[in-house]
Amino acid sequence: MNSKSLWMALLLMGAVITTQAKTYRYHTVTGDLTNTRIYTLENGLKVYLSVNKETPRIHTYIAVKTGSRNDPAETTGLAHYLEHLMFKGTRLFGTSNAEKEAPLLQDIENRYETYRLLTDPAQRKRAYHEIDSVSQLAAQYFIPNEYDKLMSAIGAEETNAYTSNDVTCYTENIPSNEVENWARIQADRFKNMVIRGFHTELEAVYEEYNIGLTRDSNKEWQALFKLLTPTHPYGMQTTIGTQEHLKNPSIVNIKNYFNRYYVPNNVAICMSGDFNPDEVIAILDQYFGSWKRSENLSFPQFAPQAPLTAPRDTTVVGPEAENMILAWRFDGGESLQADTVSVIAEILCNGKAGLMDMNLSQKMKFLGGGTFAESLAEYGILGIHAVPKEGQSLKELRSLVLGEVDNLKKGRFSDHLLPAVINNMKLAYYKSLESNKERADQFVDAFVRGQKWETVVGRLARLSKITKAQVVAFANKYLNDNYAIVYKLQGEDSTQQKIDKPQITPIPSNRDIQSDFVQSILRSKVEPIEPRFIDFNKDLVKTQTKKGLPVLYVQNKDNGLFTLSFHYDFGTETDKRLPVAADYLDYLGTDKLTAEQVKQHFYELACSYSISSSTDNTQITLTGLNENLPKALALLEDLIANAKADPVAYKEYVELMKKARKDNMSHQQQNFAALTAYGVYGPYNPVRNVMSNKELDNAQPQALLQLLRSLHTYKHRVLYCGQSTPAQLVALIDKEHQTSKPLREVPVGKRYTEQTTPDTEILLAPYEAKNICMMLYNNSGRGWNAAQRPTVYLFNSYFGMGMNGIVFQELRETRGLAYSAWAQYKTPVRRGGTESLQAHIISQNDKMKDCISAFGNILNNMPLSEKAFQLAKQAEQKRIATERTTKFSIIEAYLRARKLGINYDITERIYKALPQLTLADIARFEKETLSGKPYRYIILGDEKNLDMKVLEKMGRVRRVTTEEIFGF
Structure with missing residues (x-):
């Protein structure tokens, strides 16, 4: 056969070859409501894919199984800083000339290695000035924010990343027709990262560090892990790093870290949304398949932590209100201890009917608190957070909290509580399935913890089999005097040191320059997605009850959850007592039910209610399982109509309110929110238009309850989304919702008015x-x-x-x-x-x-x-x-x-x-x-x-x- 004939034959063969798609094996689990497919590419890259077609978008994570746990001891904060630098580009984007830029970047790298070893202030200042000067030369080629331009070009949202102990994770929410462009960009980014724009981004990290200094919760968390894992990086170093290390960075160490951990057999791509998984996995293989795996992937190893045999405590100081965190250490990773720990956390406190809810919150024995179950790759914790009321010491608070742990260990809780906890955990899981982000979060957690997907999918089944006896036995085995406790006191933190502003010459933005790579993405053609807008005449069902209440209805076709709300067109502008009345109701029962029984009934129905009042509207809202809507609505209507005023409870509630206000006045973000409201609206604004402490003292509890009951006498709307038909909903409202006839017109209040700014x-x-x-x-x-x-x-x-x-x-x-x-x-x-x-x-x-x-x-x-x-x-x-x-x-x-x-x-x-x-x-x-x-x-x-x-x-x-x- 001559060469021309051979060439033609190969062309014909190519037409056949291209139709033979590569077969990708994947793993699924029977009974998985997310229908997740898990692939492993030949280079070890893990891929989790879950289809959800509610919106034409996809939530994506690229998770690297490394975080501050693996930071070198001499350069803590490295994993987090590398996360920032991953947004600076590659040789293809982020630069107008990679060849000319490269030697300048190498010069900057070398200078930082010298700079970090200098101790003389004058020498350091001179060296930093030289770094700044070379950075100016390199900046003429740097195109800041080209990664963000790429993401904007494909219509991405939620462009961000986070670093924690065990993972560094990069997130995007992309249109479903932009998978190939996204994969092309990300593959280049993870294979060919270039460190540029170093000193200005370092300043951004300093600012992040400064923000953390004003958040006392950061100090508490760090102190807690130092007690629980004193010889493990979880306790020995923080994700943000030390001040000294941030001021003495090493680009060499960052590159070494990147090359060691940013390899495909240490990475997972997690995607949930509207896509064809067969097409997506082929695209991912096309762009990520050539990424070379590491044959020498390893992680620092640390000896197991010694058992805690007695309470360990420490104290941190800061401007925010006093509180405490108490926690026990457990196994992490794949350990099934996490199942029981999460159940115990809910039994102790679920915001409604847990032991702390009933015995502490409901009886106003402390200002507030909660529980949390955290499972990391190597260790897990069960924690309790609590805030004291006025005049209560942290030691007294600790005794109250441990008293509820003791009740748990002795089985002093209703036999109905555990089944209710499991049902509500199921409800929370079903709600999470509506969110692409929450589905993808589950993938990241499973990957980082080394969990088999069968373990994740089987969680609800395992929880359903847990018995009260098992919970009590587990608590008695593990929840003893082997806890750590952090006392947070209010005061000035003398350990904080000011970070001086370095002299940085602004670099050019170069916003009119675009790399060839960006232009190629901009020129790319994808199948367009047609927009879909709301037609209020078609997408809403508008009807009314027999009493003439307008009803706005949307059917929920996806699951058995509902939201029902009674909407009133007035709020705190009309009556500033409304939020207080709503909060006070939370502590009351009726002539037939105690306050504790009311909460227990709602919790057992897997339903909850809320009464919220904002500037110009008030809503009474029910949510939960639609099958229990009739019982939940009857319970809510009875509570509002027949709540019994309790003057003693009101007095205690007022004292808690005063303490909470006092605590808010010590919190930076609460102060800023109050100040901006003052700056926008003046003295009459949503923050200040509240009942004063004196007005709280003088208010009549019965009048507050009457205020809530009077809501049903005003014109309002019924809002509903669920599986009941419009006719079923109207019949239920007509039966259970008590209103007056005729309904009164909505009262008009004094409006919050934005101030003009005639002068600076x-x-x-x-x-x-x-x-x-x-x-x-x-x-x-x-x-x-x-x-x-x-x-x-x-x-x-x-x-x-x-x-x-x-x-x-x-x-x-x-x-x-x-x-x-x-x-x-x-x-x-x-x-x-x-x-x-x-x-x-x-x-x-x-x-x-x-x-x-x-x-x-x-x-x-x-x-x-x-x-x-x-x-x-x-x-x-x-x-x-x-x-x-x-x-x-x-x-x-x-x-x-x-x-x-x-x-x-x-x-x-x-x-x-x-x-x-x-x-x-x-x-x-x-x-x-x-x-x-x-x-x-x-x-x-x-x-x-x-x-x-x-x-x-x-x-x-x-x-x-x-x-x-x-x-x-």
């Missing part, structure tokens, strides 16, 4: 911390304009929201000024409201001036990039096209539209308007609404450590006290 000013409230929380607020009094909504939507994407926005790029990527930085042009949620810009920044105290300056620059001279704009537009078009509003969310969308005075899904109008919008439209909008405008700088910080001269030059400084912003 600074609103400053005190909080001692190493960092500040700041919001920039502008309000020119502009009312909502539906026609402008598409422009606002696209402006937020381009300017302030997400890692690809201008704000994040300028404050974090190019300058390393903040860990958290975002901005949003907010539109009203109801008629009569005004629009405003709200920008949030968390940064180090000595970076305040730089943050304000940088933000002012981008507000007055917003960077314009046609490429960045087109990317933002493409991202939003893909995201909207793949959004699906389902189940009870349809009803909520209808109510939101109604509050704005419209009867259509505004997202449809946004989507149709996006193609016509230009960068000039966005620039014009920004100039008209934000550029050169006065701002209110709302700052929570320690004035002693702030540059007050800078603030005073900007505008009038108005100081408010902690007491003023809370208004209790």
Whole structure:
């Protein structure tokens, strides 16, 4: 055969060969409600796939089985820092010229190895200046945020990652038609990671460290594991790392770590969503199959922890309220101890009918608490968290908690409690199946812990067989004086050290440059997904009861769960007593049932109720198993109608409320929330418009109950999503829901009104911390304009929201000024409201001036990039096209539209308007609404450590006290 004939023959053979798809073996488990397929590629890469077609999107995780447990002792925090660097790109993206960049990156790497060994401050300063100088040279090739641009290009959401003790996990939520582009990007990223943008990202990690310093729970968690696992990395080092190690990083160690652990036989790809698993596994093999496995994969080994034979305790100090954490150590990984531990956690405290719920919370013997069961790869824990009431010592609190553990060990709990716990755990599992993220979380947990999928799937069956006698025996065997306890005291932590701001020259954003790789993804063609918008006339059933109550109905076709809500169009603006009345009801029984029996009945029905009151609406909501809806509704109606006032219980409740308020005043984020409400609305705002302590003392318990009973006398709606038919639902409401006739008109209250900002000013409230929380607020009094909504939507994407926005790029990527930085042009949620810009920044105290300056620059001279704009537009078009509003969310969308005075899904109008919008439209909008405008700088910080001269030059400084912003 001549060469031409051979060539033709091979062509013909190729046509046959391409039709012979590769066969992939996978593992499934009988009875698995997720129908998960588990594959192992030839290089050892594990793949978990579960199909869920509710929305045309896929939640993805790439989990690497390594975390802070494997950090080298001399560079703790390495796994977490590597997580950050994984977003910086490869030789294909994140750079405009990898060849010219490479020697500069090598120079930076070498300089850091020298720098980390220097101890003389002057030498360190000089060396860091040299690193900064070389970094400027390398930065001319660096294209910050190209990974985020890639994810935006394919319409991804939830771009993020996390590091813990045993795992580093990378997450995306992608459109179902973008699997191949996603796989192509991720495979390159995990095979060819390049470390660049090192010193600015290191600053972001410092800021994350600073944020952690203000969270006392972090200290408690670290101290607890140090007691439980004193000679294991769980207890010896933290995920964030030490201050010393963060200031002395080693790129060499990071590369070695990456090469050792980021290998396919140590990685799992976990996906849940709308896809064809046969097609997906072939794509994953195409892009990840060439990733070379490690034949020398190993992990540091540590001797088993010595048994705890007596209580171990320690104390940590910080500004937040006093509390305690107590825990026992168990086996981790595949150990089936986790089954019984999780059941015991629920028996002790499930928020409704557990031993602590009934004997401590219900009787108001402490302020509050809960239990948690944590299973890591090598050890597990059963923990109890508790907060004392006023005047209660932590030692007294410990005795109360251990008393309930003793009740457990002696079997002093109802025979109905264990079956109810199991049923509610089943209910929680069935709810989790609705979420792609929660399905994928199960895959990650199984992979990291080394659990067989049979073990995961069989959990509910095993739980159903656990008996009370087994629980009691287990508790007596393991829950003895072998616990660790951390006492958290309130005070100044003298161990905290200030991290000085390094001198960093801002690197260029290079936002107009795109690598060839990014352009190829942008040019790629995928089968489009058609958007689906809500039609309130078709997707909602609108009917009414015999008494004329409007009913909004959506059928739940997926499972036996329901949500039923009675919706009232008034809230705390009308009566600030509503939240107090709702909370007080939780402690009461009726003429036939005690408060404990009420909770037990709801719990045994696997149903729960809540009464919530916000600015302008109040809702009484039932959720749970639809088969038990009639009994649950009858129970709820009886409770509201016949609750018995208990003056003694009310007095105790008020004391708990006062203590909780006092505790909130010591918490940084609670202070910032109160301050921002004050800054936006003024003294009359949702945080301050509450019953004062004096009003609580003087209130009549019976009047509060009458307030709840009177709700049914006002006009309201019935909202429902479940399996009952409209006729069945209406019949049930007519039978059980007691209302007056005629119904009264909805009362009108005093509206919270957003303040305008005619002048630049600074609103400053005190909080001692190493960092500040700041919001920039502008309000020119502009009312909502539906026609402008598409422009606002696209402006937020381009300017302030997400890692690809201008704000994040300028404050974090190019300058390393903040860990958290975002901005949003907010539109009203109801008629009569005004629009405003709200920008949030968390940064180090000595970076305040730089943050304000940088933000002012981008507000007055917003960077314009046609490429960045087109990317933002493409991202939003893909995201909207793949959004699906389902189940009870349809009803909520209808109510939101109604509050704005419209009867259509505004997202449809946004989507149709996006193609016509230009960068000039966005620039014009920004100039008209934000550029050169006065701002209110709302700052929570320690004035002693702030540059007050800078603030005073900007505008009038108005100081408010902690007491003023809370208004209790």
